[in-house]
Amino acid sequence: MKTIKDQIGREITLKTTPKRIISLVPSQTELLYDLALENELIGITKFCVHPYHLKATKKIIGGTKKVDFDKIKALNPDFILCNKEENSYEMLPELEKIAPTYFSDVNTFQQAIDLILHLGSILNRRTEADNLVHKIEFKMNDFKQFIKSKPIRKVAYFIWAKPWMVVGNDTFINKMMQLNKFENIYENMSRYPKVEINRIRHEGDPDVVILSSEPFPFKDEHAMEIASFTNRSITVFGDGEMFSWYGSRMLLAFDYFKELHKKLESHF
Template identity: 60%
Template structure:
């Protein structure tokens, strides 16, 4: 928790999922700058100032917006970005790996931006939907999975990631959980490395297509390839309210 003398009014968000959370907290009018990847809510594309991407920002544009606070994330933004932003104003850097971390961030934003009631409503909804999903999933069989996020080189989500945490919640055993973060893998060794029941192709950040599914299929013994909504597996914040319904639907169609 960072300490501020008064509630920040002008906010720049460099994290797409946190931009959506700010909107759902009722802070639309306070958001003055976002990244080009902040696609929710959709109208922000036309109403908010873009200050670059999550890894490459336009620092002069941020300065011109005269923010009171800049919101970053340890995974989304680089150390250099955080340091550059710190010369402009207060910077809040989130670090999230679990649902508990996410709920804590929602509540922290509630205090920081004087939106405690709204934050409580969001956190309660997430916790309620999570508990319902746990009841649904507890008797479902464990399935071995590989969760791909990139091609050329092929990259997967491994241990110590929010994605892996949600895979575990879904009773999915990540065959790459012995590795860290987002490693490059050799798809011709897919069988030897775990021979998954499911190959999950995320909708982001790479735009996987049918031909990529066929390409992976050549190297697996019996796995089923499924395109999944990457936002529900990797976005924290208020997006999680709807994530558990999505996970339930996904399980039911496997």
């Protein structure tokens, strides 16, 4: 038996190394798979799309904000993995009645690395976690060399339409934007604020508008509507997973960012 602390400072007592894990976070589901924990993973959400085959082999217990507690209880888990941003904190009392529940809280690159290493330690996958972290850090350091010569560009990163919502400060996405030398015109706002697009010039008139592939399905008409309120911006349909999925998805993110910058250079 051991007591650990999750990323929001809660103490959790584990009787043994968890062998029946439920993940309520898509990016962390992928991480568990890449830490060689597919057999231990027994339940996931309907939004856990990587790797794709898990939706056919694991029990779907609902979404990220609303889960079926009876389905979770029936699976008899010994560890439930949540995230402060992805999941509703109000679910915690019910989840804790079923199994020890770990809440991650990732807003920086270092917190993402810490999560990988901590789960590796808790779930007896230290070697796999260490190897993954080394690969991610290698990719990141290589990208830092690549980005040195790139110009700073003013960017607005949209996540929702009508109401229009963007990425502000205190988010993992904003940290990834900073790494890309994207100056977030809404960085003075917290988290995911609602904005008026007719004020986008006043807020900073971005060089680039990124419309995220998740959680909202942006279309051409949304791009055109935003563009009508800017002077000169280039609109990009961005891969939201690459900007927001902390965990093993970061292995792919830095190569994606390189291609994104090459695409932007062709427009400026």
